[in-house]
Amino acid sequence: MKQGKLKQVLFFLFCFVLGSVGGFLLGETGINFQLGDLLLVVLYIGISFILHIVIHESGHLVLGLLTGYRFVSFRLFSLCLVLINGKYRLVRHKVPGTLGQCLLEPPAYKENYPFQLYLLGGVLFNGLASIIFLMAYPLAPTFSIAFVFLGLFTGLTNLIPFGFNDGKTLQIAKASKENQKLLYIQLATNAEMTQGSRFSELSKDYFEKIPGVPNETHFNHFQDLLSLGLSLETRNWPDVDTKLNNLWQKRDNLVLPYQLEVEKELLFYLLTQHREDERIEELVSDKKLINYLKLPLISNQRVLAAKTYFYNHQLEEANELIKLALASEDKASNLGEFRVEKELIEWLQSRILENVFETSEK
Numbered sequence: 001m002k003q004g005k006l007k008q009v010l011f012f013l014f015c016f017v018l019g020s021v022g023g024f025l026l027g028e029t030g031i032n033f034q035l036g037d038l039l040l041v042v043l044y045i046g047i048s049f050i051l052h053i054v055i056h057e058s059g060h061l062v063l064g065l066l067t068g069y070r071f072v073s074f075r076l077f078s079l080c081l082v083l084i085n086g087k088y089r090l091v092r093h094k095v096p097g098t099l100g101q102c103l104l105e106p107p108a109y110k111e112n113y114p115f116q117l118y119l120l121g122g123v124l125f126n127g128l129a130s131i132i133f134l135m136a137y138p139l140a141p142t143f144s145i146a147f148v149f150l151g152l153f154t155g156l157t158n159l160i161p162f163g164f165n166d167g168k169t170l171q172i173a174k175a176s177k178e179n180q181k182l183l184y185i186q187l188a189t190n191a192e193m194t195q196g197s198r199f200s201e202l203s204k205d206y207f208e209k210i211p212g213v214p215n216e217t218h219f220n221h222f223q224d225l226l227s228l229g230l231s232l233e234t235r236n237w238p239d240v241d242t243k244l245n246n247l248w249q250k251r252d253n254l255v256l257p258y259q260l261e262v263e264k265e266l267l268f269y270l271l272t273q274h275r276e277d278e279r280i281e282e283l284v285s286d287k288k289l290i291n292y293l294k295l296p297l298i299s300n301q302r303v304l305a306a307k308t309y310f311y312n313h314q315l316e317e318a319n320e321l322i323k324l325a326l327a328s329e330d331k332a333s334n335l336g337e338f339r340v341e342k343e344l345i346e347w348l349q350s351r352i353l354e355n356v357f358e359t360s361e362k
Contacts, residue, residue, distance in 0.1 A: 044146035051147070052126055052154040053100045059125025060102040060118060067114040069104035072191050073333065076100050082333045085195060093333040094295050097163065097256045105191035109184050111177065119170045126155045164218050164255045172217045178210050182219035185210075189226060193336030199230040201336075218255045221247075225261060232265065233340045235347060240269055248279075260292045268303045271310040272351055284311060298332065298341040301325035302348060309352050322349055 057074060065071070073082040077100065080093040095101060102122075107113060130151030137144040161168040173183045185206045192202060207227055212220045224247055231239040247254070247262045254262065267283040283289060284307065293300045301321050309318035325345055332338040 041142065041146060044143045045150060048143070048147040048150035049154070052129070052150050055125050055129050056122035056154055056158065057100045057102040059121035059123070061104070061121070063121030063124070064102070064104040064118040067117050068107035069118060070191075072103045072105050072194055074102050080333050082194060084335055089330075089333075091331050091333045092296060095257055096260060096292060103190055103194075104187065106184055106187045109181075109188070111180075113180070113184065115173055115180065115183060116170065119166050119173070122166055123155045123159045126151045126158075130155075164257075172219055176213040178213040179217070179219055182210055182223060185226070186219070186222050190334075194334050196335040196339065198336050198340050199226070199233045202226075216253075218258060221254055221258050225258060228265065229340070232344065235344075237269075237273055240265075241273075244269055256288075260289060263289045264293065264300070264303050268306050271306045272348065275310060280311065296328075296331075298325050298328055298338060298345075301328075302341055302345050305345070306348055310355075315352070315356065318352060 054076060057076070061071070061074060071083050073080055075081070075093060075095075075098075078092050078094040080091050082089050082091060082093075104118065106115075130148045133144045133147040133151075158165050159167045161171045169183070172179050189202060189206060193199075207223075207230065210220070210223060224243065228240065228243045228247070231243055244262065244266050248266060251259050251262055263283055263286060267280065267289070270277045270280050270283075293304055301324060305318045305321040305325070308314050308321060322345055326342060329335075329338055329342075
């Protein structure tokens with residue numbers, strides 16, 4: 001589903017919830033709602049919405065743990081609790097298109113490994129919590145109804161397949177054994193890299209191309225990005241060029257986070273390797289990409305440092321971004337990604353120094 005269409009659906013569902021709660025209470029009580037009453041309903045909806053996000057991600061956590069998964073991270077908005085090498089770390093991390101996320105490490109791979117309860121855990125917990133609060137209606141009617149309708153809202157927006165939500169992920173995974181293996185690769189890769197593994201230290205099996213059965217999905221696109229990450233880590237620029245151009249050609253079919261990652265890495269590649277490419281102007285004027293690069297991710301700081309020097313011609317500012325990025329290890333939510341980024345940033349430093357020297361010689 002296109003992002004514009006998705007926003008329309010979400011807005012419609014929110015209006016549906018607000019109208020349903022207000023209409024239900026008006027019909028039940030016969031009270032003529034005043035502005036203060038309406039504001040109270042809006043407040044209850046906001047509180048219920050946040051609670052249902054926490055409940056939803058907790059459902060993934062509990063049912064995942066019960067089926068053999070192990071804790072990796074739990075995120076609410078941009079606040080993320082992550083377990084790295086046996087120690088919990090509270091960091092800031094945001095993923096476009098998501099309000100929360102619970103990531104777990106799957107059990108050892110085998111055919112028909114458990115994934116359905118993990119994926120459905122969020123919706124099931126939203127439903128269970130809504131039933132409990134419905135029984136509390138006589139005690140707190142306004143809040144109970146707001147909570148129940150928000151449970152419906154959260155459940156529907158996660159169960160009805162679109163984008164890369166739980167329902168879509170479950171639908172894709174159930175479609176074929178190939179997709180189930182791809183889902184496993186995503187979960188295992190995240191778990192291993194969080195603990196410090198680089199792309200080059202992951203199982204070679206993760207990089208063996210798995211076809212889209214019956215169709216290519218964001219599961220396949222994740223594997224494409226995984227392969228791109230390996231090429232960037234080893235600085236195999238011909239491979240980077242090929243992989244980026246392939247992803248660029250199908251960028252409109254990528255989910256938003258993947259689309260932004262492709263655009264970001266293409267900008268970095270072109271700025272450091274092909275500064276005459278016309279796509280640079282298109283990328284630096286892309287509002288979504290500009291906003292995405294503002295997120296405090298070490299990979300974003302790398303790309304911004306490259307843009308600041310090679311496009312804006314600001315050496316001191318680029319060096320400040322590099323310094324900031326290299327000092328962010330204790331804020332990293334993914335230790336393996338930090339190790340890869342550190343090497344890329346050090347390479348970028350040397351590239352900038354070479355360019356400064358070449359420019360001064362002219």
